[in-house]
Amino acid sequence: MSQAEDPALSSSSPLTSPVDEFDHQLSPSLEAQEPQSLPGLGGTPVRWFDADRKEPYTQITPFQEQNDTSVEFFYKPITLTALGIGMAVLAYVAMTQDVLKEGEEKKRIGAYASIAFFLLFSTIQFRDGPFVRPHPAFWRVVLGINLLYELAMVFLLFQDLDSARSMMKYLDPNLGKPLPEKSYAENCDLTLENIWNAIDIFCLAHALGWFGKALILRDYWFCWILSIAFEFAEYSLQHQLANFAECWWDHWILDVLVCNWLGTYLGMKTCQYFEVKHYTWRGFRQTRGIRSKTKRVISQFSPHDWTTFKWEGTASFGHYFTVVLLLAVFLAAELNPFYLKALLWMEPDHPFVIARLVGVFLCALPAVRELYQYVNDPRKTVRMGQHVWLLLATIGTELLVITKWSQGQFPEPLPTRVRWAWTIGASLLVLYPTVRFGLPAARRYLRHHQRNAKQKNA
Numbered sequence: 001m002s003q004a005e006d007p008a009l010s011s012s013s014p015l016t017s018p019v020d021e022f023d024h025q026l027s028p029s030l031e032a033q034e035p036q037s038l039p040g041l042g043g044t045p046v047r048w049f050d051a052d053r054k055e056p057y058t059q060i061t062p063f064q065e066q067n068d069t070s071v072e073f074f075y076k077p078i079t080l081t082a083l084g085i086g087m088a089v090l091a092y093v094a095m096t097q098d099v100l101k102e103g104e105e106k107k108r109i110g111a112y113a114s115i116a117f118f119l120l121f122s123t124i125q126f127r128d129g130p131f132v133r134p135h136p137a138f139w140r141v142v143l144g145i146n147l148l149y150e151l152a153m154v155f156l157l158f159q160d161l162d163s164a165r166s167m168m169k170y171l172d173p174n175l176g177k178p179l180p181e182k183s184y185a186e187n188c189d190l191t192l193e194n195i196w197n198a199i200d201i202f203c204l205a206h207a208l209g210w211f212g213k214a215l216i217l218r219d220y221w222f223c224w225i226l227s228i229a230f231e232f233a234e235y236s237l238q239h240q241l242a243n244f245a246e247c248w249w250d251h252w253i254l255d256v257l258v259c260n261w262l263g264t265y266l267g268m269k270t271c272q273y274f275e276v277k278h279y280t281w282r283g284f285r286q287t288r289g290i291r292s293k294t295k296r297v298i299s300q301f302s303p304h305d306w307t308t309f310k311w312e313g314t315a316s317f318g319h320y321f322t323v324v325l326l327l328a329v330f331l332a333a334e335l336n337p338f339y340l341k342a343l344l345w346m347e348p349d350h351p352f353v354i355a356r357l358v359g360v361f362l363c364a365l366p367a368v369r370e371l372y373q374y375v376n377d378p379r380k381t382v383r384m385g386q387h388v389w390l391l392l393a394t395i396g397t398e399l400l401v402i403t404k405w406s407q408g409q410f411p412e413p414l415p416t417r418v419r420w421a422w423t424i425g426a427s428l429l430v431l432y433p434t435v436r437f438g439l440p441a442a443r444r445y446l447r448h449h450q451r452n453a454k455q456k457n458a
Contacts, residue, residue: 078124082120090113090117093113108170115148118144119141119144122141122143122147123144126143126144129370130366130370131304131366131369132304133304139387143390145359145363146359146363146390146394149356149394150394150397153394153397154397157397157401165344168344168345179342179347181241181243183242184198184246185246185247185250187247188248188249188250194247195253195254198250198254202348206255206263209263210227211264211266213330214264214266214267214270215270215271216368217368218271218308219309222326222327223260223264226330226331227261228256229331230331235418236422239412239414239415240412243338244338271306271308274306307369311372314436320432320437329395332395332398332399333364337353339402340356340398343406360391363391366385366387366388367387367391368388370384371384374388
């Protein structure tokens, strides 16, 4: 129906004011106007890690679309409130004389207060990462802890080994004492008794560790390659660390085929469950009954959504380089704690060692997710994420510390067979991309050059 046929749209209608007439005459027709933009892409909410920050739809705030805003308190900005509470607690502890003791206790409390205040700042002011469960603030704290650990490693990098060992006594007075080296290759006969004696708490630690690696990498083949590569690394470095010396059946049966496989299998089954799970997020107030509300609270500690990783290391040179780099970083992250605890004289079950392992696991979860997004979607992800950048810096700083402190600590030279094995392995890592990607690229370049030369001659 045209405007002339509709009395409601007629210029002589009493419902139309003079201002409306003037605006209507100057404005284009309704058909020529662009449709009103909907939030997201076609009305579909856009997840933050899928969003192109240069597009206009990112001007909306998708945070409320991803979180249960029915519990409004946990998602409201409370920067000033947190600042007030933090300053009040700081003033009480610092000004109350009977809270602190004289001497070393004040230095210890001062260091703890500095760490707590830094983590408070990171919780409030750091950028959000790729995960929103159980709460974005949790992953900001993880990033803050990673940054504190990196700063500590940078500080230790400028200390000598004896000074570092003395400093560890301030954290734990029981440290600073040499530890005997333990070897696991004393009786290597393949008997049930020897296998049973080799089973200890570290077998459970192996399984739990590979369960976590499966959640991080989300790829069977990657986990298997990493598992076998770590055993070869133990073979290569057992001349430096005695606890790397194990029986052959301990390497390949107890570690690879039992503990590592069990952890990887359970981890990948967990990934498959999260992959096929139907994610329906209802608000806490929309649920009815205690049982439903309890399930909703528990589900807050599960992923908001799930991304299946397909690394495709042979698809392109970029993917191949990323897979090799990630494999090297994971091997370094696995080997570093063995060297650090040996150099700093710490038992394998010391709380510092366990805290380092748990911390790297929590930091690697968002870091690998950011790396995967950075490699597979470079058009939208224009820069590397903060978690993966900081974790790479942390592992690299640990390597520098170990390299510096190892001078004179491991006098036995690298065995010739190990040197040849590393040389052959490195050559294969370079030869494969040369044949797989370099030669085809060279052929394409030559054909293109010849085609252009023929066109010029013609």
